[in-house]
Amino acid sequence: MATDYYQVLGVSHDASDAEIKQAYRRMARKYHPDIAGKQYEDKFQEINNAYSVLSDPKKKQMYDAGIDPNSPGAASASQAGDAFGGFGDIFSDIFGGGFGAQHQGPLPRQQHGRDSLAHLTISLKDAVFGGVKNLSINTYGICPTCHGSGSADNSQPIQCPVCHGTGYQQRVSRTLLGQMVSSEPCERCGGYGTIIQHPCPQCNGHGRIQTRRSIGVKIPAGIHDQTRIRLASQGEVGEGGGAAGDLYVDVTVAPDPHFTRHNDDLHCWITVPMTWAALGHSAQVSTLDGPTSITIPQGTQPEDTVKVKGKGATKLNQGSERGNLIVHIQVSIPKNLNRQQMSKLKDFAQSVEPADDKVLAQKGEPTTHHKGFFGKIRDAFQNS
Numbered sequence: 001m002a003t004d005y006y007q008v009l010g011v012s013h014d015a016s017d018a019e020i021k022q023a024y025r026r027m028a029r030k031y032h033p034d035i036a037g038k039q040y041e042d043k044f045q046e047i048n049n050a051y052s053v054l055s056d057p058k059k060k061q062m063y064d065a066g067i068d069p070n071s072p073g074a075a076s077a078s079q080a081g082d083a084f085g086g087f088g089d090i091f092s093d094i095f096g097g098g099f100g101a102q103h104q105g106p107l108p109r110q111q112h113g114r115d116s117l118a119h120l121t122i123s124l125k126d127a128v129f130g131g132v133k134n135l136s137i138n139t140y141g142i143c144p145t146c147h148g149s150g151s152a153d154n155s156q157p158i159q160c161p162v163c164h165g166t167g168y169q170q171r172v173s174r175t176l177l178g179q180m181v182s183s184e185p186c187e188r189c190g191g192y193g194t195i196i197q198h199p200c201p202q203c204n205g206h207g208r209i210q211t212r213r214s215i216g217v218k219i220p221a222g223i224h225d226q227t228r229i230r231l232a233s234q235g236e237v238g239e240g241g242g243a244a245g246d247l248y249v250d251v252t253v254a255p256d257p258h259f260t261r262h263n264d265d266l267h268c269w270i271t272v273p274m275t276w277a278a279l280g281h282s283a284q285v286s287t288l289d290g291p292t293s294i295t296i297p298q299g300t301q302p303e304d305t306v307k308v309k310g311k312g313a314t315k316l317n318q319g320s321e322r323g324n325l326i327v328h329i330q331v332s333i334p335k336n337l338n339r340q341q342m343s344k345l346k347d348f349a350q351s352v353e354p355a356d357d358k359v360l361a362q363k364g365e366p367t368t369h370h371k372g373f374f375g376k377i378r379d380a381f382q383n384s
């Protein structure tokens with residue numbers, strides 16, 4: 001079978017109906033294109049397909065027996081009409097009623113607020129050490145004048161005289177096919193079945209107003225680039241002052257001019273004179289914790305690395321444990337030697353090289369000392 005629907009929802013094959021429903025809610029929330037962005041439309045569709053099968057006992061049975069009810073050949077075996085039967089409930093629950101929900105009777109005045117999405121860019125230092133960052137968002141907040149009731153004088157809404165509280169009006173129209181009766185939301189009350197006699201002037205009876213709010217977002221130490229943080233009940237307040245949805249914050253870590261992060265290690269590059277590499281030397285490098293001294297060992301080759309223990313990124317959710325700072329050494333060869341230097345270097349050359357050996361070992365790929373950054377990283381992976 002092409003798609004493992006259980007895997008799509010992230011549940012085991014013996015998951016209960018409740019677990020499946022819960023997993024679906026979580027995934028649908030996370031990947032809904034309104035929240036996650038347009039690039040997740042396919043993923044969202046896949047999640048819906050999985051749930052349409054696993055939430056339907058007949059289809060689930062078929063699927064467990066090895067037939068995918070969503071595949072074209074299996075279409076006759078299921079009723080197309082009920083493919084999305086269970087979705088209205090869940091979406092109205094998640095998105096505050098906008099989603100094909102079948103309303104029986106009037107709309108509740110108080111509705112659950114929608115989730116919202118915000119973006120936050122932090123520095124590498126913030127990502128390594130964590131902390132609280134302020135984020136300013138435009139959102140719906142509860143109306144401070146009426147505290148969500150929507151009424152200027154705090155009186156209870158009265159029954160709508162047009163629809164008598166049903167929220168719906170029946171409209172009869174004559175067509176070629178005869179008389180058609182349709183049911184539409186009541187124009188007078190907007191489908192609520194009730195009317196606020198003296199609407200609050202600040203929110204026009206909605207119980208919420210658009211507002212700009214500053215929120216402290218707790219950044220966990222060691223957070224990775226492109227991480228989504230969920231802040232419960234920090235999204236939009238609903239109509240009628242209903243409970244707020246959740247706020248999702250997409251965190252981007254800005255590139256740093258001095259360090260590159262790879263997993264929990266930080267990498268930096270320094271260039272040292274040839275003589276330091278040959279003779280050994282101490283050098284000062286900056287870390288996110290301040291300057292520190294390193295030793296460049298005698299005989300250091302270009303692309304060799306020096307490890308500064310514990311000065312890398314914090315390991316996410318592992319207390320204060322940190323990775324290392326890996327200092328990559330580049331060696332500069334002197335360009336403009338004066339006569340005296342040239343002469344000394346020639347003396348040195350004669351002392352280490354046979355006079356006329358022009359035949360060098362030749363290989364089709366770099367030797368270990370010249371693999372460069374990613375080659376070293378790969379080695380480090382294989383050895384760990």
Ligand SMILES: [Zn+2]
Pocket residue numbers: 143144145146147148150151200201202203204205206207208
């Ligand atoms: Zn108000």
Ligand SMILES: [Zn+2]
Pocket residue numbers: 160161162163164165167168186187188189190191192193194
């Ligand atoms: Zn009405």
